[in-house]
Amino acid sequence: MGSATMVCMAARVLVVEDDPASAEMLAIALRQAGFETAVVGEGTKALPALRELKPDLVVLDLMLPGMSGIDVCKAIRAESGVPIVMLTAKSDTVDVVLGLESGADDYMVKPPKTQELVARLRARLRRIEADPAERLTIGDLAIDVPGHQVSRDGTPISLTPLEFDLLLALARKPRQVFTREVLLEQVWGYQHAADTRLVNVHVQRLRSKVERDPEHPEVVLTVRGVGYKAGTSR
């Protein structure tokens, strides 16, 4: 959806990082890239800062004193769909999946390349544009695209922006089978093939919200060995 992007030039980024040097450097690099930045050094201060600053994006270190990044992430998710990009020193599958499952939209293993980090953050801030009246169905769900609303039988279902984008990408081309790589490119904005675990985890999170029975999905179907596709509209 490259044609439909819009970059917020003055997007506010909340950096949650305990290492002062690292936090300072992150702030410098992000400011250099045109973001407004705020830094908190403790997990417990993240939530008050979030409420106060209402950032467009959160960069979160996974290992924090006081309250772990995972817990912070869960706490943020409980009250906000703000995009969260996690920075982690651990690249074990367990740690990555745990971080993603707690609600992060994307993650980067330390040390990130500055350019790549900025590109990822921009991708998370980018919104998919839509026709004012575009309405889609997927499975037994109705999607109000301009209103960013998904509902089943009139009952709204709350999705994070990323989950909404993922569902929308599938719903717009109901006959197409999406490989994980294509989804990474279209939804996450990755230029190169990256970690497909991102897709797996987010499909699971999405299913847990939109499927009647996540064990037997009807909205987001798995195509074995290939990827995912939209369920038949009803």
Next chain:
Amino acid sequence: MRPLAGRATDGLRPSAGVASELAAIFGAVWRRSLKVRVVSSTVVLSSTVVLVLGMVLQAQLAQRLIDSKTQAALAQAENSRGLVESELGAVDPTSASLAGRLTTTVDRLTNPDPTGTPAATTNAGAYEPVLVDGGGPPGVAGTGQEIGPLEDVPSVLRSAVERGAFAYKITTVRRGSTSVITLAVGMPVASAGRTMQLYLLFPLTAEQRTLTLVQSTLVLGGVVLLVLIAGIASLVTRQVVVPVRQAAEVAERFAHGHLDERIPVVGEDDMARLGTSFNEMAASIQRQIRQLEEFGELQRGFTSDVSHELRTPLTTVRMAADLLYDSRDKLHPALHRPAELLVSELDRFEALLADLLEISRLDAGVAELSAETVDVRVTAAHAAASVSAVANRAGTPLELALPAAEVLAEIDPRRVERIVRNLLTNALDHGEGRPVQLTVAADSEAVAVLVRDHGIGLQPGQQDLVFTRFWRGDPSRDRRTGGTGLGLSISLEDARLHGGWLQAWGEPGWGSAFRLTLPRSRDTVLTGSPLPLGPDNAPGDSPRQDTPPAPDTAVPAGPGRQ
């Protein structure tokens, strides 16, 4: 006991098929059960002893019975001879009344007078007398008269008695339809000038009855004794076998990973010693396993800590370097190159750190396989795409030969892609700019990825060395991709994590080939590879078609020619 055994044998042989079946079952039970073996051997040995004992006892008893009967009979015979001699002594040998006298005498032998000496009802029991007139003195012909059943007297005895001997013999006589064992005693009787023979036939019916009774008592006693012995043997064996079986069960559970299993130790006997020793061994094994587990945990924790501790400052350095590099135009020209070097060496440092952490994770056995069913062609193509930039820069054509149909396999796509990427960068590094081929093939059980280059190849013996950590084929060679020297060892470990093989082949001047073979499902054990390793896949390519391919087993650990 013999008839019994005979019947048992007959029972085992109703037909050949059933017999062999029974034999097989018995054989199996015999092999498996110590108890059955001990009890059966005890019973077999005891039966032999009881049988021999019984036969000796019976023979002894029979002998005693016959001896005492014989003595009584001989005593009776002496009496009878006295009686007969006194009755017939005065009779005229030539008298015609001889026959009458004879009959009277025999009657007196059978029915003694009330005051007379005991006759047919003595200690020796009832008897039948036979009196034969064997003829007169020389010159006087015998009348040949006989009283009683002479035909029952054996001829051997008769001829002995006729010669004047006092003899006896055991014989069988027929009485009606039954045959009776009889003791026949014969003696010559001296009468007035005549030689007569007196025979007494003592039926041994009573003795035989006694013997039969004794026999059946012996058989019954023997059987009861055997049953008792079998029971005792069974009980005694149980005392040994039950603890042994318990120990075996405990050992099996222990082997299945229940490391807390112990044998209950009671008393101080041999079984208790076995239990104590086993428990000590179990405790020792458990201790060592715990230590290894702890070591693994430590290693994992250490890996994780190092990872975090190194990566956090590295983040700062990395971003600072990136910032310097991005704004190098504003720097003094003399600082341009240092900024570039800083960034590129940081890349190398990161790669090395990542590889070191990965190999330590693999060593610690904490690496996890996130297997999913994917199309291996896609994974291989990704790997190829990720090195295409390097290939272009090196001017090396990258040729892909992928099957037309999808190749689904249960693999960890990240690890497999990393393996193929490693093999490809390796081939590009050593391919001398000549084409590098990437081939994927599959059969029902396995999928193979072959990376073939036509560069410098491998010296003999280097097929294994390439997997050694930090090993470099030729230290003087420049390295285009700046590998860490750990790539192939990580790839080998990754292949093993999948239960797969990673093998190398190479000939100096003819290039080298690396073949990754992976089972298509997690529970398959590899038996072969769908692709040949070696020069065969490129005919006319090698000067030596008979070059042996690398052994079909995963080569020992060791990486590193990236």
